[in-house]
Amino acid sequence: MINDKVLSIILGGGQGSRLYPLTENRSKPAVPIAGKYRLVDIPISNCINSSIKRMYVLTQFNSASLNKHIKNTYHFSFFSSAFVDVLAAEQTIHSDKWFQGTADAVRQSMHHFLAHDFEYALILSGDQLYQMDFNEMIEAHEKSGAEISIATYPVNAKDATSFGILKTDEDSIIKSFIEKPKSDLLPDWTSQVSKQMQDEGRHYLASMGIYIFNKNLLVELMNEPNKVDFGKEIIPGAIANHKTLSYQYEGYWTDIGNIDSFFEANLGLTDEIPEFNLFDNNQRIYTHARVLPTSKISGTLCDKTVIADGCIIHAAKIERSVIGIRSRIGAESTVNNCYMMGNDYYETLEEVETNKIKTLMGIGERCFIKNVILDKNCRIGDDVRINGGPKLKDKETKNYLIKDGIVVVKKDAIIPSGTIIQ
Incomplete structure (x- = not known):
């Protein structure tokens, strides 16, 4: 009709x-x-x-x-x-x-x-x-x-x-x-x-x-x-x-x-009962119908977290965060108060081994990420600490922008291992 x-x-x-x-x-x-x-x-x-x-x-x-x-x-x-x-x-x-x-x-x-x-x-x-x-x-x-x-x-x-x-x-x-x-x-x-x-x-x-x-x-x-x-x-x-x-x-x-x-x-x-209800049978939100696998989560404590399709997660803890499609989060990492948009594609094992990619798409191991928006296809290395909050002054670099205490990592940006933003 x-x-x-x-x-x-x-x-x-x-x-x-x-x-x-x-x-x-x-x-x-x-x-x-x-x-x-x-x-x-x-x-x-x-x-x-x-x-x-x-x-x-x-x-x-x-x-x-x-x-x-x-x-x-x-x-x-x-x-x-x-x-x-x-x-x-x-x-x-x-x-x-x-x-x-x-x-x-x-x-x-x-x-x-x-x-x-x-x-x-x-x-x-x-x-x-x-x-x-x-x-x-x-x-x-x-x-x-x-x-x-x-x-x-x-x-x-x-x-x-x-x-x-x-x-x-x-x-x-x-x-x-x-x-x-x-x-x-x-x-x-x-x-x-x-x-x-x-x-x-x-x-x-x-x-x-x-x-x-x-x-x-x-x-x-x-x-x-x-x-x-x-x-x-x-x-x-x-x-x-x-x-x-x-x-x-x-x-x-x-x-x-x-x-x-x-x-x-x-x-x-x-939120436990979000004001915007994505689970309403009569008010569905439509989008591109992707053919993605179910998400795989290993050893992660998740609290108040929304996780989309096709993710591979080994994080230690994810709290009050939205994790987008095809996201990858490495072992022992903590993600708190973040919106991770995810990735447009997967990196294959062959690509990783053949091209010797130093920083994979997603969040690496032993990272601490808080008060952050990660745009699509970001590469966060190992041992990265990004701790957003009101204490941070507004700033823009090639790879990220800080606005009102929120750190926005730009699309396709690479944040090298060991980087500290706090």
């Missing part, structure tokens, strides 16, 4: 500089999460679970790996109208510029969208972690007779100053908007929220950057070339002239905006 009323548009974001160096060689939606997925799998899976199977992903930076992932992952029936296509910024007779913002990306791609029949455009962000049934939001949109719907998330006073805040009437119709209000203005920006949200002190409605537009209105709004961003220009301007509904969402949601939020979102998966 395909929801033929809706066309989904997933915004891949800009250069993703706040997630550097994870975005050095890949676009933000292609960044690996949870040991086996990519960020773009989240909005795509939410759409599939909502029977929305016509999707465009808009991007313009380092889109090769994203293209490859989507091409190899999302295959629908030959006789179906379902698709997931990547649209990179392109020069046309109408524009020779890069995407200038979220709205400009949609504007420049409209000729692709209008080749399809649809009533509603569902516009999503490619860098958020959440599970939502979009059908409920679409039903609320239709029932209210709105021209635009915005998914909103109740936040407390502390967080409200970091978001665009919307004020609604008793019918959940948005009447005004303010971008990142100062704390002294907040008393005038409360909205009606559920009893549970009130008890948690979450009285303010933040825009989640998830929108439904009636097709005709979207076409009309895209004829304003000077407005290049939805959150800063299109939405504030449209609220006054077009009925705009607030659809309150109270589940887990986080914006993967920087290294710190990315790190915590991944480590949160190790």
Whole structure:
């Protein structure tokens, strides 16, 4: 079944500089999460679970790996109208510029969208972690007779100053908007929220950057070339002239905006009852179907640890860590509070012996690795000690970056045996 009323548009974001160096060689939606997925799998899976199977992903930076992932992952029936296509910024007779913002990306791609029949455009962000049934939001949109719907998330006073805040009437119709209000203005920006949200002190409605537009209105709004961003220009301007509904969402949601939020979102998966539930039969997260062996673990104490397929682990201890596909961890090593993305391939015994590889992929023996993100295909030698934490100053070298106390070892980096970073 395909929801033929809706066309989904997933915004891949800009250069993703706040997630550097994870975005050095890949676009933000292609960044690996949870040991086996990519960020773009989240909005795509939410759409599939909502029977929305016509999707465009808009991007313009380092889109090769994203293209490859989507091409190899999302295959629908030959006789179906379902698709997931990547649209990179392109020069046309109408524009020779890069995407200038979220709205400009949609504007420049409209000729692709209008080749399809649809009533509603569902516009999503490619860098958020959440599970939502979009059908409920679409039903609320239709029932209210709105021209635009915005998914909103109740936040407390502390967080409200970091978001665009919307004020609604008793019918959940948005009447005004303010971008990142100062704390002294907040008393005038409360909205009606559920009893549970009130008890948690979450009285303010933040825009989640998830929108439904009636097709005709979207076409009309895209004829304003000077407005290049939805959150800063299109939405504030449209609220006054077009009925705009607030659809309150109270589940887990986080914006993967920087290294710190990315790190915590991944480590949160190790909680006893994680807020983001990967074990939900009805809200599955889809990704590339790899044919990998089961993981092999020998003599390792694992506590609050998520381990993906195809790993070979001889570590002494792994605590509160996410271990990605094809990871290798040597004997007597300790891994604590880490996200190890894993490897894209295995090194064979013949390669190791013939090429005399000095530093194998993965983590070597007798290492201590704490508060670290290891990007794909890293080579950590023996007796390496990396102890991240607030005491470390921000720093970048050829092989790693330190940001807010988190050490990010870059993709394909080699950290020689005996290295100490602490």
